[in-house]
Amino acid sequence: MTDTLLKPFMTLAETAELIRTRSVSPVEVAEFHLDRIAKLDESLHAFFTVTRDKAMEQAREAEAEILRGRYRGPLHGIPFSVKDMYMTAGVRTTTGSYALADWVPEFDATAVRNVLDEGGVLLGKVATLECGTGASDEGPFPSPTNPWNPAYSPAGSSNGSGAAIGAGLGLLSLGSDTGGSIRLPAAFAGVVGLRGTYGRVSRWGHIALSWSQDVCGPIARTVLDTALAYSAMAGFDPRDPASANLPVPDFTENLSAGVNGLRIGIDENHFFSQEMDADVKAAVWEAVETLRRLGCVIKKIDLPSVAYAHDAQNLIHSSETHAFHRKRIISEPEKYGPTVRSYIRNGALIPAYDYINAQRIRNRVRSEICRSLRDEVDVIASPTAPRAGEKLTEFTTEKRMKPGINLAHTTIPFSQAGVPAISLPCGFSDYGMPIGLQLAGRAFDEATVFRVATAYEQASPWHTSNPKL
Amino acid sequence: MEIIQSISAFEQRVTAAGLGPMDAADLERLKHYYDGAATISTRLFDLVRFDDEPATTFHPGWINPLLTWPEVISSSSPGK
Numbered sequence: 001m002t003d004t005l006l007k008p009f010m011t012l013a014e015t016a017e018l019i020r021t022r023s024v025s026p027v028e029v030a031e032f033h034l035d036r037i038a039k040l041d042e043s044l045h046a047f048f049t050v051t052r053d054k055a056m057e058q059a060r061e062a063e064a065e066i067l068r069g070r071y072r073g074p075l076h077g078i079p080f081s082v083k084d085m086y087m088t089a090g091v092r093t094t095t096g097s098y099a100l101a102d103w104v105p106e107f108d109a110t111a112v113r114n115v116l117d118e119g120g121v122l123l124g125k126v127a128t129l130e131c132g133t134g135a136s137d138e139g140p141f142p143s144p145t146n147p148w149n150p151a152y153s154p155a156g157s158s159n160g161s162g163a164a165i166g167a168g169l170g171l172l173s174l175g176s177d178t179g180g181s182i183r184l185p186a187a188f189a190g191v192v193g194l195r196g197t198y199g200r201v202s203r204w205g206h207i208a209l210s211w212s213q214d215v216c217g218p219i220a221r222t223v224l225d226t227a228l229a230y231s232a233m234a235g236f237d238p239r240d241p242a243s244a245n246l247p248v249p250d251f252t253e254n255l256s257a258g259v260n261g262l263r264i265g266i267d268e269n270h271f272f273s274q275e276m277d278a279d280v281k282a283a284v285w286e287a288v289e290t291l292r293r294l295g296c297v298i299k300k301i302d303l304p305s306v307a308y309a310h311d312a313q314n315l316i317h318s319s320e321t322h323a324f325h326r327k328r329i330i331s332e333p334e335k336y337g338p339t340v341r342s343y344i345r346n347g348a349l350i351p352a353y354d355y356i357n358a359q360r361i362r363n364r365v366r367s368e369i370c371r372s373l374r375d376e377v378d379v380i381a382s383p384t385a386p387r388a389g390e391k392l393t394e395f396t397t398e399k400r401m402k403p404g405i406n407l408a409h410t411t412i413p414f415s416q417a418g419v420p421a422i423s424l425p426c427g428f429s430d431y432g433m434p435i436g437l438q439l440a441g442r443a444f445d446e447a448t449v450f451r452v453a454t455a456y457e458q459a460s461p462w463h464t465s466n467p468k469l
Numbered sequence: 470m471e472i473i474q475s476i477s478a479f480e481q482r483v484t485a486a487g488l489g490p491m492d493a494a495d496l497e498r499l500k501h502y503y504d505g506a507a508t509i510s511t512r513l514f515d516l517v518r519f520d521d522e523p524a525t526t527f528h529p530g531w532i533n534p535l536l537t538w539p540e541v542i543s544s545s546s547p548g549k
Contacts, residue, residue, distance in 0.1 A: 308516060311509045318506060330489060338498060346502035348486040354470050354510045357517045 006032045009466045012171040012225035016074040022066065026077025030059035030121050033079045037123065037169050040469055045144045046154075046163035048084050050124040051091055055079065058121045065119070074228050076119030080172040083158050084125040085132050086112050086216070087205040091122070095207050096130045096139040099328055099335040109205025110240070111174055111216045111233045118232045123170045126160025130340045132178065132209040133157060133321060136395070138337025143392060146188060147467040148433055153395035155184035155385070155407065157209075161219045162189035167469055172229045173219045176203075178210045179313055180384075180411030182217045183423035187384035187436025190425045190465065192226045192453070193219040195411075197443045198418035199244035201230075202237030210320040211242075212359070213313075213415050222463055223424060223453040227251040230446065244444070251446060255454040260295030262452060264288065265377030270306040271410050276386035283427030283435040284383045287456060291381070294455050301372050301380070305364045309413040310406050312365065315350055315358035322347020339396075362416045369417040373442045379452050382410045384436030388429030414440045422453050425462035434462070470510035476500065 005024050006015070018024040034052055041047050062077040087093050087105035094100050108116065116122065127144045129136050136143040136159060144159045146152035147167035154162040158175030162185025165173050175182040177195040186193025194217045201216045208214060218229035231251045237243045266272075266288060272281050292298050322329070325336075325344045333341055373380065386409055406412075414421040419440055426437035437456065441449035457463050473479045479500050483491070491499070 308513065311513055314506060314509050315513070318502075330487060333489070333491070333495075338495065342495065342498040342502050345483075345488050345499050346506060348488055349470070349482065349499075349503050350506055350510075351470060354506075354513070357513055360517055361513055 008036065009168040009221070011221045012078055012228060013074065013222070015171055016076070016078060016228075019066065019077045020071055026059040026062035026066070026121060027056070029077055030055050030079050030123075033123060033170050040167055041169060043145065043150065044147060044163055044167055044169070045142045046126050046160045046167065046169060047081070048094060048096070048125045048127055048141050048160065049092055051122055054091070055121050055123050062119050062121060072119040075115060075232050077121060078119070078172060079121045079123045079170045080115060080174065081123045081126045081161065081164050081170045082112055082174045083161050083176055084128050085176055085207045086174060087207070088112055088122070088125065091125060093125065093207070094140065095132065096128045096136070096141060097134075097336060097340070098140055099131075099332065101140050105205075107205065110202035110237045112205070114235060115172075115174065115229070115232050120172070126164050126173060128160060129157035130337050131321070131325070131344070132176065132181065132207070133317070133343060134337055134340025138339055145392065146389065146433070147469060148190060149389070151391055152389045152433060153188070153392045155188040155390065155395070157181040158185045158193075158219065162186055162191065162193070165189060165191045165219050165221060166467060168466070171220065172225065174216065174233070175219045176206055176214060176216045177415065178213045178317065179415050180408035182219060183384050183411050183421060183436065183438060184407060186219050186423045187434065188389055190434030190462070190467070191219060191221055192223055192422065192424045192463075193217065194226050194230055194422045194446070195415065195420065196230060196234065196446055197244070197420045199242045200444065200446070201233045202235070202240040202243050204237050204239040208324045210317045212316065212320065223422070223450060223457050224252060224255060226422070227255060227450045246444060249447060251450055254447060255450055256458070257451055258295065259291065259452050259455040262296050262379065262448070263377040264291055264296045264298050264452070265301040265372055265380040266298060267301050267303045267306065267380070267382070270303055271382035276383060277388065277429065279429045280383045280386060280388055280435050284381070284437055287426040287437045287460070288381055290459050291452065291456055294459060296452070299377050301376055303368045303372060303413070305361070305368050306413045308361050309365045309416055310409060312358040312361040313412045313416065315354050316362060318343065318347040319350050319355040320347070365413050366417040369413060369419060369440075370443070373419065378441065378448055380440045382438045384410065384423040384438040386410070388435045389431065389433030410438060419443050420446045420449050422449050424453050424457055425465070426456070426460065427462060470507040472504065472507050479503065
């Protein structure tokens with residue numbers, strides 16, 4: 001009977017309802033997803049480590065609890081994966097690098113622990129670019145491929161999370177985002193990813209990349225699934241000095257409250273430039289038109305400092321990454337792949353005054369965005385990426401680090417501002433790859449971002465499209 | 470950050486930064502990243518104005534954006 005109820009690409013919310021009503025058991029759900037991983041991941045390479053035994057043990061515990069009448073909530077019995085940048089108790093945490101290839105932490109990162117405490121079932125650890133920023137093929141594992149086309153990359157650095165959710169391997173994946181590492185893989189895989197407000201989700205137990213910009217967040221199939229996961233992940237944690245001591249609302253509460261009168265900001269000069277692919281811009285304009293039809297007011301805005309965000313990011317990111325890795329990059333450089341080794345070493349050659357000036361420029365980017373979100377609009381819309389896909393052979397660190405219209409051109413400014421930004425599907429390119437719509441909102445106002453994203457998702461068909469695997 | 474043309478001068482800079490010896494391929498790759506960052510540095514330096522943040526008011530809000538959102542902090546209460 002289970003075979004008729006559990007389907008590939010079912011959402012987290014749909015599966016949770018089946019578990020809640022005891023129509024399926026967490027054990028059946030875990031087996032279903034582990035079987036899909038066994039069948040599909042040999043070619044997809046989304047997973048670094050599959051924790052089958054642990055998952056089945058957690059699923060049996062969830063089943064027993066639910067049968068005893070203790071249903072914890074919508075994540076109870078839900079299979080999820082974790083980017084291999086998060087520490088996981090008793091499960092190796094490699095960061096995609098030989099430098100940590102055999103490291104088994106003794107504790108869980110707070111965000112992982114929060115999901116486990118809600119009853120989540122850990123399927124395993126998924127791929128990351130090496131140390132969250134290097135190449136995807138210079139560490140101990142092969143590069144993940146894009147479920148929509150194996151010749152294409154699922155971007156990065158949460159490439160395993162995007163690939164896994166895009167392929168329907170698990171119902172939720174915990175990713176992390178410094179300059180776009182949740183939103184870009186979500187966009188390329190045709191699913192939903194949220195970078196929340198800086199400080200909303202604890203980073204304790206997540207391997208650092210760039211302290212002043214790193215955030216942890218979810219990738220899932222729909223906006224509702226993402227909101228359910230984010231509600232579980234978020235919360236104050238005194239072990240993370242940037243953690244916000246603020247109440248966490250129920251992010252699913254007003255998802256369908258409508259968007260009538262909400263103001264959507266569009267910066268044509270910087271987020272729809274000539275160098276971006278025409279089909280991407282057309283799909284995002286169509287999405288903006290849909291929001292207008294739903295009652296939103298579309299307003300033009302101007303964020304000129306955004307043009308320098310990528311430059312500032314380069315110096316900040318390199319410096320902070322070097323500070324974190326310095327001891328090991330000096331004592332064991334051979335354990336890092338050539339790409340990330342050079343990138344991390346370069347941070348030592350950036351003087352303090354350049355780092356500080358880059359932060360000053362970043363402050364200007366942040367001020368412009370926050371001012372616009374305070375005085376002009378409720379949400380800013382843009383493409384998530386300037387193109388819909390990138391072939392694996394073209395997804396190189398060198399290309400990512402070039403100034404100009406870089407892959408993270410529209411995601412970096414919101415990382416620097418520390419405000420929440422979501423990516424959700426809004427169409428397909430001429431060559432059949434998914435296109436992402438990015439919606440960014442005010443600090444700690446993820447609720448409005450979720451509300452606008454839900455309105456668009458419900459008015460569009462894209463989230464119902466699945467890759468042929 | 471200055472542009473360094475000569476590879477031997479660059480090697481000295483790398484050694485002074487404590488990065489230790491490395492082979493020619495690594496040195497060349499590192500110089501590629503360095504050249505990119507140095508170009509960026511020049512571009513950004515031209516943008517920074519003295520009146521961006523008067524010295525007496527500059528604070529590390531960029532390290533923790535929470536510090537620059539007083540309207541949020543003033544309404545703070547314990548998290549879950």
